[in-house]
Amino acid sequence: MTKEFYIRDTAQVARDLLGKILVRKTAEGITKGMIVEAEAYYGELDPASHAYKGRRTPRNEAMWGPPSYAYVYFTYGMYYMLNVVTGKDGEARAVLIRAVEPLEGIELMRKRRKKKLESLKFGVKNSKDDLRELTNGPAKLTQAFDITRKENKIDMINSDLKIEENRGGLQSSFTIVACPRIGIKQGTEKKLRFYIDENLFVSKVIFKKGGVNVTS
DNA sequence: CGATAGATATCT
DNA sequence: GATATCTATCGA
Numbered sequence: 124m125t126k127e128f129y130i131r132d133t134a135q136v137a138r139d140l141l142g143k144i145l146v147r148k149t150a151e152g153i154t155k156g157m158i159v160e161a162e163a164y165y166g167e168l169d170p171a172s173h174a175y176k177g178r179r180t181p182r183n184e185a186m187w188g189p190p191s192y193a194y195v196y197f198t199y200g201m202y203y204m205l206n207v208v209t210g211k212d213g214e215a216r217a218v219l220i221r222a223v224e225p226l227e228g229i230e231l232m233r234k235r236r237k238k239k240l241e242s243l244k245f246g247v248k249n250s251k252d253d254l255r256e257l258t259n260g261p262a263k264l265t266q267a268f269d270i271t272r273k274e275n276k277i278d279m280i281n282s283d284l285k286i287e288e289n290r291g292g293l294q295s296s297f298t299i300v301a302c303p304r305i306g307i308k309q310g311t312e313k314k315l316r317f318y319i320d321e322n323l324f325v326s327k328v329i330f331k332k333g334g335v336n337v338t339s
Numbered sequence: 340c341g342a343t344a345g346a347t348a349t350c351t
Numbered sequence: 352g353a354t355a356t357c358t359a360t361c362g363a
Binding site for chain 3: 162164171172173196197198199200201202204206219221240260261262263304305306307
């Protein structure tokens with residue numbers, strides 16, 4: 124993707140990221156996945172954002188920086204979340220990548236997810252042999268793609284972590300659903316979460332209020 | 340399904 | 352000291 128792509132309105136970027144390819148290269152190998160779910164965060168203006176009312180700390184510093192950079196943060200004592208910064212430099216806007224559909228490096232994703240599970244003190248239950256379990260959530264996909272604090276502030280236009288145009292032509296058209304964002308306590312009225320309708324890898328489908336279909 | 344424990348960096 | 356853009360498990 125180009126710099127211009129990310130400079131635009133955050134919700135627009137979130138929508139347009141659906142169907143694009145998240146690519147990750149490490150010494151272990153390469154993993155790829157199609158983005159199927161994303162949320163927009165409007166920094167200073169957004170009660171749900173880490174940068175609400177201009178809060179600027181070492182942790183959320185990346186949000187304030189230039190577009191196309193990664194904002195990776197650690198939360199709940201064990202999880203990393205991946206965002207891409209949008210808007211103009213100095214604006215604190217970002218898109219949270221919430222789910223992808225695995226395309227390449229699936230065995231590697233399995234290995235990484237399994238390793239993480241075993242490191243937790245849970246009772247290492249049987250791993251459900253379900254592809255969806257690899258990447259259908261923001262903290263799951265960062266495990267599967269080995270994304271941690273180290274990837275914070277790297278430019279996602281051309282790095283070992285980047286987003287590419289979908290050239291494979293797989294699923295060229297789809298319906299986009301817009302609904303409230305997940306896991307927030309304020310700013311729930313706005314429909315800033317977008318996902319590909321009917322896609323199996325979407326983290327959570329909201330039946331309650333339903334979403335709005337926005338075909339692009 | 341719904342409820343809750345889990346672990347810790349970061350902020351107030 | 353409280354909180355967090357969550358996940359896995361357990362119980363009904």
